[in-house]
Amino acid sequence: MPRKNQYFFLFFSLFFSAIVILLVSTTAFFRPVRSLAELSISPLQHVTSFLFSISQTAASSTSLVEENRKLLSQITKLKETEKEYQALKKQFQNTPVSPAKLLPAQIVGRRTFVPGVSESREILINKGAKDGLKKGMVVIIEDMVVGKVATVSERMSRVSLITQSTGTTAKTLDTNALGVIQKQGDTLVFGNVVLSEKISPGDIVITVGEQDESGLGYPPGLIIGKIISIDKKPSALFQAAEVTSPIILSRETTVFVIMP
Amino acid sequence: MTIILLTFFALALLLEGMITTLPVTLIALIILLLQKREYWIFFLAFGSGLLLDLFTLQSLGLTSIFFVIFLFALLLYERKYEIQTLPFVVVSSFFGSLMYLLIMRSDMVFWQSFMSSVIGGVAFILYSTYRKRHLKARSTFRR
Numbered sequence: 001m002p003r004k005n006q007y008f009f010l011f012f013s014l015f016f017s018a019i020v021i022l023l024v025s026t027t028a029f030f031r032p033v034r035s036l037a038e039l040s041i042s043p044l045q046h047v048t049s050f051l052f053s054i055s056q057t058a059a060s061s062t063s064l065v066e067e068n069r070k071l072l073s074q075i076t077k078l079k080e081t082e083k084e085y086q087a088l089k090k091q092f093q094n095t096p097v098s099p100a101k102l103l104p105a106q107i108v109g110r111r112t113f114v115p116g117v118s119e120s121r122e123i124l125i126n127k128g129a130k131d132g133l134k135k136g137m138v139v140i141i142e143d144m145v146v147g148k149v150a151t152v153s154e155r156m157s158r159v160s161l162i163t164q165s166t167g168t169t170a171k172t173l174d175t176n177a178l179g180v181i182q183k184q185g186d187t188l189v190f191g192n193v194v195l196s197e198k199i200s201p202g203d204i205v206i207t208v209g210e211q212d213e214s215g216l217g218y219p220p221g222l223i224i225g226k227i228i229s230i231d232k233k234p235s236a237l238f239q240a241a242e243v244t245s246p247i248i249l250s251r252e253t254t255v256f257v258i259m260p
Numbered sequence: 261m262t263i264i265l266l267t268f269f270a271l272a273l274l275l276e277g278m279i280t281t282l283p284v285t286l287i288a289l290i291i292l293l294l295q296k297r298e299y300w301i302f303f304l305a306f307g308s309g310l311l312l313d314l315f316t317l318q319s320l321g322l323t324s325i326f327f328v329i330f331l332f333a334l335l336l337y338e339r340k341y342e343i344q345t346l347p348f349v350v351v352s353s354f355f356g357s358l359m360y361l362l363i364m365r366s367d368m369v370f371w372q373s374f375m376s377s378v379i380g381g382v383a384f385i386l387y388s389t390y391r392k393r394h395l396k397a398r399s400t401f402r403r
Contacts, residue, residue, distance in 0.1 A: 010299055011332040014306045018328060021310070022321030030320075037314050045315070048278040109315065113368055113375075115279045121367060124317060151317050158317045 035130070035154035042126065042155065045108040049253070069246050073142055076204055076223055079173055102256040103127060105139075108156065110249060120249060121164050122147075127257060128155040136216035138258045144223045144247055145207065146255050159255070162224060163188050163245065170224055173204040181205070181224055181243065188225060191240035195232070203227045205243050215260020261391060265292050268383065273308050277315030281366055283357045285312060286327065287380040290352055291387065293331050294344050305331050318364070326363060330356050346384055353380030 024030050109124030127133050129152050139146040139159045150160035162168070168181040170190060177197035179190045190205050205227060209220030225243040232239040269292060272284035285308050293301050309324030334352055337343055354377035361369045 006299060007332070007335060010302050011328060014302055014328045015325065018306065018309070018321040018324040020321075022319055022325065025320035034314075034320065041311075041314055045278065048274075109278060111276075111279060111281045111316070113281055113372055118368075153317055156317055 031154055038153060038155040049108045065248060072246050076173060101259050103259050105255055105257055107253055107255060122161060123159050123249060125157050125159060125255060128153050128157050130154050132259060133157050133257060138218055139255050140222060140258060141247055141252060141255055146247060168218060169208045169210055170205050171208050172199055173206050188243045189240050190243045193239050195239055199227060199230060199241055201227050201229060261394060265295060277312055282372055283360045283376055284379060286356050286360055287353050287376055289327060289331060290356060290380060291383055293334060294349060302328060302331060326360055346381060349384040350377045350381045353377040
C-alpha cells in the first residue's frame with residue numbers, strides 16, 4: 001500500500017489537473033478536443049439508446065398511444081381552422097412550423113432515476129454547434145413541445161424538457177385563458193390563470209409565442225399538453241390546472257429542432 | 261478478484277453515462293478504494309469523471325474534481341474508523357451520493373442517495389462473501 005505522502009502528492013496533482021481541464025474546457029481552443037472525444041463515444045451512445053428504445057417499445061402497446069397523439073393533433077388543427085374562419089383573423093398565429101425549418105435529431109441519451117419507470121428531466125441529442133444549434137432553440141415532435149436546448153457542445157446538445165419549465169406563457173385552445181406553465185414537484189402545472197377564466201379538464205394547452213428577435217423561443221400554437229385536473233378556490237386570486245404531456249419520450253428516437 | 265471489481269466499475273460507468281442518474285460510478289469507486297487502497301484507483305476516478313462529463317455534457321473536469329476529493333477524504337478516515345465495514349460503506353455511499361447529486365442539481369436527491377447506499381451495501385456484501393469463499397477455497401486447496 002502506498003505511503004500517505006504519495007497519496008497527498010497524487011491527490012494534489014490530479015486535483016489541479018482537473019481544475020486546469022475545467023478552466024481550459026470553457027475556451028474555444030478546447031472545442032476540437034471535446035468534439036473528437038464526443039465523436040469517439042457517439043457510437044456507444046447510439047447503440048445504447050437504440051437498445052433502450054427497443055426494450056421500451058416492446059414492453060408496451062404503442063399503437064394506441066400513437067393514435068391518441070395523432071387524434072389530439074388533428075383536433076387541435078380543426079379547432080384552429082374553425083376559430084380563424086369564425087373570427088376572420090388576419091394573422092395565422094397557430095399554424096404548424098414549416099418543415100424546411102426543422103432539423104431532425106436522434107435521441108442518444110435519456111438518463112432517469114429508474115430507467116423505464118421514472119421520466120427523464122432532460123435528453124441528449126446528436127446535433128450540436130456544428131449543425132447550427134444554439135441555446136434556447138425549441139425541440140418538438142410533430143407539433144408538440146418537447147423542450148428547449150439548454151447546453152450545446154460541438155456534436156451534442158442537452159435538451160431541458162418542458163416538464164422542467166420554470167415559467168412559459170401558455171393559453172388554452174378553446175377559451176384563450178392565459179396562464180404560466182411551471183413545474184411543481186413531479187407535475188406540470190398551468191397556473192396563474194385568472195379566476196374568471198373558464199378552464200376545464202380536457203382543454204388543450206398551447207404556447208402563446210415568446211420568440212425574440214433572433215427567432216429563439218417557443219413559437220405560437222405548439223401543443224404543451226392536456227388539462228387533467230383543476231385546482232380552483234373561490235377565495236384565491238388565481239386558479240391552476242395539472243397538465244399532462246402527450247409525449248412519452250422513452251418510446252421516441254427522433255425529435256426535431258426548430259431552426260430560426 | 262480485482263477483475264470482478266473492475267467489471268462492476270465498468271458496468272456502473274456505462275449505466276450512469278447512458279441510462280440512469282444514480283451515481284453508481286461513485287459507489288463502485290468507493291468499494292474499489294475500500295477493498296484495494298491502491299493509487300491507481302485515483303487515476304480511475306479522474307478518468308471516469310472526465311468520461312461521465314463527456315457523456316452527460318457537463319463541464320469537463322467537474323466530476324473528476326469531486327471524485328478525487330471524495331476518495332481522498334475517505335482515506336483520511338482510515339485512522340479514525342474501520343473503513344472496510346458495511347456501515348462505513350453505506351454511510352459514505354449515502355453522503356457521497358447526496359453531495360454529488362446536489363452539486364449536479366439532480367432531482368429526488370434523497371431517494372437517489374438512499375438507493376445508492378443500498379446498492380453500495382449490497383455490492384459490498386456480495387463481494388466480501390465471494391472474497392471469503394475464494395480465500396477459503398484457496399487455503400483448502402493448498403493444504
